[in-house]
Amino acid sequence: MRTQKMIALVKVELKKLYRDPTSLAVLLAMPVVLTLVFYFALGDIPTWWLEGASHFEFLVPGTMGFAVIYMIMLVAMGLCAYREAGLLKRLASTPTSPYEYMGSQIIAGMFIGVFQGLVVLLVSVLLGFRPQGGLPGLVLASVFLGLLAVTSVGLGLLTTTVAKSSGAASGLSMIFVIPMMIFGTFLTAFSETTYSIARFTPNFYVTDSLTWIFHDGASLSDRVIWQNLLILSIITVVVVVAGIQLFKKTEYR
């Protein structure tokens, strides 16, 4: 793998974000708006899960993960748009291997995903949320967010192989986004059933871990954290390998 090629491609993805108003809106406005909505809707309601905390504060870790899973849509729509413009074929005609290309998508996705999650955290802190765990907790949370972002890129690659257009990609990505949003983020602890279903969504392990880190100051030495990290890593590898293989077969040789 040539780093020169991957760096060039990562730069393109990052430039797209700040030069394309739609992408910029998804990147910045979405996590900010999301956090504000939850703050104004749930900021005064005490949660029954954590003593002395509002329901908004309880949901901050889940909201961070929720912001990241929109990467699925961002990646799928972006790649479908490239395909429609003939850019995927053009890129594939260069001596850049599918692994270098998809590697660049994963790296860019990781940056963007972590950034989006941290935007939620920053806005939440400005609104009064006080996370535990200090800097090590923040680093650990970023690792979880990064893995979730990589999983989301993998799911975005899978969506691209099925979607015929960028419009269809936005709709199809909801097949992944909605269950992850409902079960892995907001209704996780609602009942035994939702909890069982949630365990099949990758962001459950992020929501759960970030809740432990930010509300209880948990660290990597805590069993729940390293167990979640292990499970999330396995999910990430499986999804990314499946996404890369299918994308390589159908879109980028």
Add this chain to the structure above:
Amino acid sequence: MDYEGTPKARDEIVIKDLVKNFGDVTAVNGLSLDIRKGELFGLLGPNGAGKTTTISILCGLLEPTAGSAHIAGFDIGKERQKAKELIGVCPQEVAVFKFLTGMENLELFGNLHGMDKQVLKQRAADLVNQANFSDAARRKTKGYSGGMKRQLNLMIALISDPEIVFLDEPTVGMDARARRRTWEYIGSLKDQGKTVILTTHYIEEAEALSDRVGIIDYGELIALGTPEELMQKHESKDLEEVFLKITGRRIAEGS
């Protein structure tokens, strides 16, 4: 041409019994062809004849159903990446990043070819200067006219100074002046010793530029030779007449 062994040095592209099926449709049907080093080869054919499919296979974008293709001795099936290092592709559609400037597009594709930073900078500057494109190159391509986008499309294909250049309908949508200028430019590629494979719907373009022309229809090579040879053989005043005679006859035979 020795199809069984290593291609001879003078043959830059060697295609042997190439077949490509899409489901029940055969797009390329047993195509065999060799293209010489430094040659400007015109690949002609009616819509759906299999030109773009053939080019896509040669560029490593499609896997052939059967047969083989070699680019400068590299098997496109087994040594795809090595073959891709030698080629530049100007696709039929304008494929440029809209949110990047012209220069950024050139630099990106240069980087994807693994070019040295300084060499890339110089090469990009040379290309934009030659094409009188310096001012436009600093702007985002979103605001480009159709002709400017086509020019950039061609420059991207040439950024790596490739040995072999595939030009798929490079002048579609250009006005007469831009087309004439592009013809001159394509002609100059041959002077630089590059092997050029040109597919076009403009028969006069192929006649003016090509050393040899291959006409394909229904995925098969139905005529091959210099424009003069083909005109003589088919007793025609120009290549367009040859084209219409050959492809028209096949339509009549098929009906």
